[in-house]
Every structure is written in structure tokens, then in C-alpha cells.
Amino acid sequence: MKGSLCHELKSSLPAAEVWEVYGGLLLGQLIPQLLPDVLSKVEVVVGDGGVGTVLRLTFPPGIPGLEYQKEKFIKIDNDNFVKEALVIEGGLLDLGFLKYLVRLEIVGDADKTCIIRSTVEYEVEDEHTGNASFITTSTFARIAEAITKYIKAQKGDEKAPEETS
Secondary structure (H helix, E strand, C coil): CEEEEEEEEEECCCHHHHHHHHCCCHHHHHHHHHCCCCCCEEEEEECCCCCCCEEEEECCCCCCCCCEEEEEEEEEECCCCEEEEEEEEEHHHHHCEEEEEEEEEEEECCCCCEEEEEEEEEEECHHHHHHHHHCCCHHHHHHHHHHHHHHHHHHCCCCCHHHCC
């Protein structure tokens, strides 16, 4: 069984500012700090943040069947703000998934805002289709919200001008 899910978050931040976090290794450094219930640790196994980089993501205790997974960056497009990471070991692959790919896109708008689009593409063995229920975009929604809040706080701009009335 194959499938995909997508989440979009409208951010009041410019695409380039959001990409500074999403485009390299900073995202993996921030998630355990901002959302320790999502990931407890992210380690670079190989690479410098470019294509071919492999990360080891350690999940917090209490997530059934998921202890860790390794992801490989297979695409990083700094012009169009697109990054793709493919799970290559552990995680959902241990639960009968043949493929689990995350695509992160930062789509700029003319008004200097952006959309943070998170897409998951997956394929699961027929005998494990019940495990497809593990696939959700809620974690990516929480990450996008936390990163947006983090960037605004770093700028000293907790509320963006577009959000005030």
C-alpha cells in the first residue's frame, strides 16, 4: 500500500528566514530542545548537512515500536527551498514500511510570508497495512509552529505585524 499526507502552515515570516532553519542541520538541533516529546536526540552520522548527510534520530521513551531511525538527505534545493529525507534504517522500516520519505518545502508568497509544507510519502507491505495508522502530519504541524515561534523570538518579534489587528 502506498500513500501520502501533506500539512501546510501559513507563516508570517519570509521564506528565506524559515529556510535558514529547515535547510541544514539547525532543524535537527532545535527539535529536541523545543519538542523533546517528539525527538530526544538528533546526531549526525555522516555529512555536513548537504545531500548524503545521514542523521540518527532517537525517539523519546513511550513511543511503541519506535526507538530510533536513520534518515538520509537525498535532495536539498537551496533555490526552491526543498529538502527530502528518506528513512534508511530503523523506525517505521522495522514496522513493515518499505519507504518513508519526508519532503519539506518552504513556499514564499509575494507578501513576504511563506507556507511551510510538510509531505510524507510512504509504502507499507500488504501484511502490515494496519501500521499505516502511524502516519500523521500532526508532528510536522507542531514542528512548523515551534520553529516559527522560535524564529520570531530570535528576532525579538513574538507577534508578526500581520497577526496584530
